Amino acid sequence: MTDVYNFCAGPAMLPAQVMKKAQKELLNWDGLGTSVMEVSHRSSEFKKLAKQADQDLRELMSIPDNYHVLFMHGGGRAQFAAVVNNFLGSNGKALYLTSGQWSQAAAEEAIRLVGPKGVDTIDVTKNEVEPVVKSISIPDFNNMNDEYRYLHFCPNETVDGIEIFDDISSPWPIVADMSSNILSRQIDVSRYAVIYAGAQKNIGPSGLSIVIIRNDMLKLPKLPQASIFNYQMQVESGSMYNTPPTFAWYLAAEVFKWLKQNGGVAQIEENNYKKAELLYDCIDNSNLYVNDVAIENRSWMNVTFKLTKGTLETEFIEQAKNKGLVALKGHRLVGGMRASIYNAMPVKGVQALTKFMVEFEESNTNYSN
Amino acid sequence: MTDVYNFCAGPAMLPAQVMKKAQKELLNWDGLGTSVMEVSHRSSEFKKLAKQADQDLRELMSIPDNYHVLFMHGGGRAQFAAVVNNFLGSNGKALYLTSGQWSQAAAEEAIRLVGPKGVDTIDVTKNEVEPVVKSISIPDFNNMNDEYRYLHFCPNETVDGIEIFDDISSPWPIVADMSSNILSRQIDVSRYAVIYAGAQKNIGPSGLSIVIIRNDMLKLPKLPQASIFNYQMQVESGSMYNTPPTFAWYLAAEVFKWLKQNGGVAQIEENNYKKAELLYDCIDNSNLYVNDVAIENRSWMNVTFKLTKGTLETEFIEQAKNKGLVALKGHRLVGGMRASIYNAMPVKGVQALTKFMVEFEESNTNYSN
CATH class of the missing domain: 3.40.640.10 (Type I PLP-dependent aspartate aminotransferase-like (Major domain))
Structure with a gap:
């Protein structure tokens, strides 16, 4: 699988x-x-x-x-x-x-x-x-x-x-x-x-x-x-x-x-920084995803974002799940999306997510054109 | 094993x-x-x-x-x-x-x-x-x-x-x-x-x-x-x-x-009664093992017993362990032996224990003669 x-x-x-x-x-x-x-x-x-x-x-x-x-x-x-x-x-x-x-x-x-x-x-x-x-x-x-x-x-x-x-x-x-x-x-x-x-x-x-x-x-x-x-x-x-x-x-x-x-906390800190950077960069470089936290207070562990086209959120979660990217729904109290990328999440997991996010945005931009 | x-x-x-x-x-x-x-x-x-x-x-x-x-x-x-x-x-x-x-x-x-x-x-x-x-x-x-x-x-x-x-x-x-x-x-x-x-x-x-x-x-x-x-x-x-x-x-x-x-609580009750009976019978029929609880209050789950020759207890635990019968040591507050025979313990586990207990008694009776 x-x-x-x-x-x-x-x-x-x-x-x-x-x-x-x-x-x-x-x-x-x-x-x-x-x-x-x-x-x-x-x-x-x-x-x-x-x-x-x-x-x-x-x-x-x-x-x-x-x-x-x-x-x-x-x-x-x-x-x-x-x-x-x-x-x-x-x-x-x-x-x-x-x-x-x-x-x-x-x-x-x-x-x-x-x-x-x-x-x-x-x-x-x-x-x-x-x-x-x-x-x-x-x-x-x-x-x-x-x-x-x-x-x-x-x-x-x-x-x-x-x-x-x-x-x-x-x-x-x-x-x-x-x-x-x-x-x-x-x-x-x-x-x-x-x-x-x-x-x-x-x-x-x-x-x-x-x-x-x-x-x-x-x-x-x-x-x-x-x-x-x-x-x-x-x-x-x-x-x-x-x-x-x-x-x-x-x-x-x-x-x-x-x-x-695996190199202790110093090494995991590097990985975590890299994972968070990858994901926030993907969000900041898009027109579809938006994060509302000031850069200096953006969590490295829980990356929250919304879709500017809110109607696409269910579709986003569904398609992500089909690609093995699961549990991206935001907390029931705040809605939107949340990618929790704790220590155990490998860099390639975040890469798979950002790849999907870019593709999803592209396909939906094309669709609406 | x-x-x-x-x-x-x-x-x-x-x-x-x-x-x-x-x-x-x-x-x-x-x-x-x-x-x-x-x-x-x-x-x-x-x-x-x-x-x-x-x-x-x-x-x-x-x-x-x-x-x-x-x-x-x-x-x-x-x-x-x-x-x-x-x-x-x-x-x-x-x-x-x-x-x-x-x-x-x-x-x-x-x-x-x-x-x-x-x-x-x-x-x-x-x-x-x-x-x-x-x-x-x-x-x-x-x-x-x-x-x-x-x-x-x-x-x-x-x-x-x-x-x-x-x-x-x-x-x-x-x-x-x-x-x-x-x-x-x-x-x-x-x-x-x-x-x-x-x-x-x-x-x-x-x-x-x-x-x-x-x-x-x-x-x-x-x-x-x-x-x-x-x-x-x-x-x-x-x-x-x-x-x-x-x-x-x-x-x-x-x-x-x-x-x-596996037959619900009615069936497990039968098994538990049988297991307890096997073990208490083994104790009551021996000269080496003794249980000090009145018959009507003997636990079906935790069978405690002592060895009349207290000096043999360490040896008992050691030999039992070698036969795959583990964790028989009594609680640190009361000493002696304790066989906990909860639902998950199969009847054959208790049979293995009583077989060992009989053999241990025999070998130690012979030894002291």
């Missing part, structure tokens, strides 16, 4: 090499004669896997020694609540920057948990009306006197196709939801107090979230919550306070190995 | 037929050219899977129409907290029956969340000292005047090898943690207000929990908690308030199909 390139925003495609290995050893992992998902998380074999995954992620992201790495249940939304419950006990207050759907959802969850008194929000989007351009403008926080337990932001908005590349500087600990851009480019972990990510974009299948947390954050006062999301308890038990999602953890470990074998 | 029979208490073995199918279609599910774990949970294909899984579980367990079925993140421990947070708002109080490690842990989590004032516990174990026999004695609740939002109990204790077969009758809604015996034998769902289960014993891989909840329970006052564990919100969104653990959900759906193809 034709190669299928899957542009789903999440659960997203995983590296082909990892999936082939997973298939090969699905019934007999590590010579045990059983699947990795049928093995005790407390077995020496699984503990070895867990240790390796921790080491590999630390190496890939240059995580300093005063940070812990947790492998937990749930995805980004589980962490929306966990962040609040782990850091906002005893009348704490947090600042949430909103830049799109996901940061907004995180702020809403915080308000649900501690009420509006515990949460300040700043909308950091700037919308020019004519022509419509969405951009981000980060205020200078260093002159603010407010006391916040943390500042929360989401550097990549999957629905809106907006990415914040600025290194935010703040007098408060910074908590970043990197669900959709973790491991996609080099970052300085030491600038963050907490980084969390749902796995289903750049790490593995859904049902797993990763938390990278600086030691001192464990001491903040907590609210009552499910113990499985208590960061201190999970640190003490090596992420095994309860039975973890072992198969997802295994796949994450394989994705880390794959990244290391 | 030799057939491997995996007696792990959880994550436990899955049906061989399901695992083979999962392997075959791991890279190309439903003709999509991608893995099921790379497909959007909101795609028509995945929604179809979700609907089928719901229907199949309803059919297998004869779930009445006034119950909802939820597929959620986490395992049993996630639900320990969710039960409290969904039902114990505004000064509610609950009664927890304790019969072993897991029911005790559930009660402890409830106390962590609402304090000791919100939780009463009754120890329903009865320990005869000479000879040591653990049994269960359920009080008559119908004469009690206390007002509880719910009564919580755990009908099968995986660590202790204790199962409660009685149909408990109570003036309060009954919440049952069936993590380790759901689908193992026929039960009358209408006797319960809520049944929950971590998947990793009789349903699928770890990272998924299933909740069967009666309509009226959704109206009880809630405590603040992560929205992903809010039963009302998950009912309204068809368990897709957030990205669910899709691969685990898919495997659960396949396990349900497998059960249906």
Whole structure:
């Protein structure tokens, strides 16, 4: 069959090499004669896997020694609540920057948990009306006197196709939801107090979230919550306070190995830049496709675009699907198209998409002439 | 290689037929050219899977129409907290029956969340000292005047090898943690207000929990908690308030199909009875193996036993492993041996184990003579 390139925003495609290995050893992992998902998380074999995954992620992201790495249940939304419950006990207050759907959802969850008194929000989007351009403008926080337990932001908005590349500087600990851009480019972990990510974009299948947390954050006062999301308890038990999602953890470990074998984050950053450039160039050089995000805030991971002839969108999605280019429909809240091009998407997948986009535009221009 | 029979208490073995199918279609599910774990949970294909899984579980367990079925993140421990947070708002109080490690842990989590004032516990174990026999004695609740939002109990204790077969009758809604015996034998769902289960014993891989909840329970006052564990919100969104653990959900759906193809719960109940009988007979007919649970409370799922010559235990585990009989070591808190013989364990797996046990006893009796 034709190669299928899957542009789903999440659960997203995983590296082909990892999936082939997973298939090969699905019934007999590590010579045990059983699947990795049928093995005790407390077995020496699984503990070895867990240790390796921790080491590999630390190496890939240059995580300093005063940070812990947790492998937990749930995805980004589980962490929306966990962040609040782990850091906002005893009348704490947090600042949430909103830049799109996901940061907004995180702020809403915080308000649900501690009420509006515990949460300040700043909308950091700037919308020019004519022509419509969405951009981000980060205020200078260093002159603010407010006391916040943390500042929360989401550097990549999957629905809106907006990415914040600025290194935010703040007098408060910074908590970043990197669900959709973790491991996609080099970052300085030491600038963050907490980084969390749902796995289903750049790490593995859904049902797993990763938390990278600086030691001192464990001491903040907590609210009552499910113990499985208590960061201190999970640190003490090596992420095994309860039975973890072992198969997802295994796949994450394989994705880390794959990244290391392929030049690490520096190399994937180059690929990601190239893929995004290819796609945005294709859009900018066309009369049919249009993207409304300011160049400096265009996401490398989720490329959103609309067709100037809106009536062609269904046809576009249909024809793309017939060529093996699937899941290009934009999020139900915003419409249009979205090509999610996470780490696992090869350059040739994006080349196949841009080739199709050019041909589709040509055939439809000819048709209307 | 030799057939491997995996007696792990959880994550436990899955049906061989399901695992083979999962392997075959791991890279190309439903003709999509991608893995099921790379497909959007909101795609028509995945929604179809979700609907089928719901229907199949309803059919297998004869779930009445006034119950909802939820597929959620986490395992049993996630639900320990969710039960409290969904039902114990505004000064509610609950009664927890304790019969072993897991029911005790559930009660402890409830106390962590609402304090000791919100939780009463009754120890329903009865320990005869000479000879040591653990049994269960359920009080008559119908004469009690206390007002509880719910009564919580755990009908099968995986660590202790204790199962409660009685149909408990109570003036309060009954919440049952069936993590380790759901689908193992026929039960009358209408006797319960809520049944929950971590998947990793009789349903699928770890990272998924299933909740069967009666309509009226959704109206009880809630405590603040992560929205992903809010039963009302998950009912309204068809368990897709957030990205669910899709691969685990898919495997659960396949396990349900497998059960249906193999005679449903009535047939698996017969197999399970036969397996448990084989193993307990082997223990009772030996001088080397001993089980300390009263016959009427011996678990069909987790058969615990000790060796009267304790020094032989390491050797027993080692020799068993060499014969492909793996993960027989008892829980770290209680020691000894444990053979977990969930639905996926075939009768011939238990036959292989009892054959080995007889041979091991013979060779060690001869040796000591």
